[in-house]
Amino acid sequence: MEDTLVNRKQLNPEAGPEAAYGARLRSVRERRGWKQDELAAEIGYSGRHISAVETARKPPTRQFSTAVDVVLKLDGTAESFVREWGEIRHGVLLEGFPEYLHQEARATEVRLFEVGVIPGVLQTREYASAIESNSVRCGAITADQAAERVQALVERQAALERHNPPMIFAVPDESCIRRPIGSATAMEAQLDHLVAFAELPHTVLQIAPYEMGERRSFNRSVNLLTLPDRAVVSYVESETQGHLDRELASVVPLVRTYHRLQAEALSQAASVEMIHQARKGTS
Template identity: 30%
Template sequence: MPARKSTSGHKPSARRMLASELARLREESGKSLGELADETTYDRAYLHKLEKGDRIGSPEVVRALDGVYDTGNHLSLLWELATEDAIPDKYKRFMELEKETTYRYQYSPGTVPGLLQTEAYAREVLRAGRPRSADELEEQVAARLARQEWLRQPDRPHYRVLLDEAVLCRATQNATTRQEQLDRLIHMADPPYTVIQVLPFSAGLHDLLGGTLTLLWLPNGDSVAYVESTISGDLYEDAADVERLRLSYDLLRDSALPPRESVALIQRMMEDSSTCSTRDST
């Protein structure tokens, strides 16, 4: 009998494949949702949402299900693919290029970049955006943290980050969250692989204040730029556009504190718990 073709004509999404696999595995195991909840310690209603595809879950629940079903890391791999399904096409293209990059330069005027965020900081940043259910929030936090594996690879690209001073001194709802985030930045600074520089308030106005800029250098010598605000993002691959944005970045880097002075400033701010409202501009 020939293989059954999809009536929709479209390739099923990884999210739908994950949901279908979860439902199949439970059916084959003969377990009820209640029994599965007892074995994984996750709520049965939440597990049901995973099987319906309403939620994609977190790495923790998927690892627990891999353990219950003895599927190795099969479900975890499907989960990694499923997290990419919700990403806009423009950003998917950026992520594809990101995997090939040899150098990554980034400037952030408002928040610590996702690759350097702690779990608590990421949760607060995402909670401050559009309304999300508790499940959706935790899934997005998990997806953001999963992308940080990029920085743990032995052959990781060189990563240079310019942080506006406002990023460092802005208060968080929980003071401990900010302290832990500053500590993370200090420990992540690892030249030449990860270089962190602070752009002080004294640098004044510049043309990148409107959003985050990321520059990627590819093995073939090409480079691309991604400019992102809180509501949109634009990928630039035209050489002239990228060169213009690269010049803006270079001018900012010239005004930034050297790496050692930047780390020392972060250390001081962490130790005295100073924020924008409690300290003078540098």
């Protein structure tokens, strides 16, 4: 497919990040004297796909952006399309979270607490998609942004499945396994996934039961990372904002509170049994 002068669509890079990406892709391609089909042949996509990305009808992906960078010799440069793709993806994430993801990918230990929903790195694609679909229905994000969030989660999970993965300690509140998300089938699969997670050699899963009452230490999402140099950082999230903290004065109390939470939570065996009982309730 070639963009002839007759049907050539005028691009508006101000229309949004994906429109800006597409307009720049067209500009760089044309400076090289390449037609859409010629670039497509080089990167393993169709001319129709190139056209859809340039006109913002189809969002770019990491794979696509990497292929463009390699062919156009932009890998690692300020003009990298992978860099721009990352900025687009991070644009749908809370403030502070992109930096957290960078640190999480290199952490040696990850500690998680969550209320109401399964922690992100433990979510199945179907469970995560159900959450994001509701955000689309509420008008909070677009369908494309929902897809980007789910893809970002999948990539985040993959980063934690590396060689020599970090120890992951997860202490979700009981509400996380009791609250139905998506279809009954999706929720069953999610609970099965938690049980499988608990069986891994580098994981610990403990449920903070309702009976803890006021002794439950946290009332919002808390993530703690131990980095290769043994430094610890925290990430605390509200509905609208995330905050990454490296200051010992505020991080150390969170670490101590997390240890108390673990001491009072159910054992892993008791937690798995509770998950099995919750799964029966979804059938």
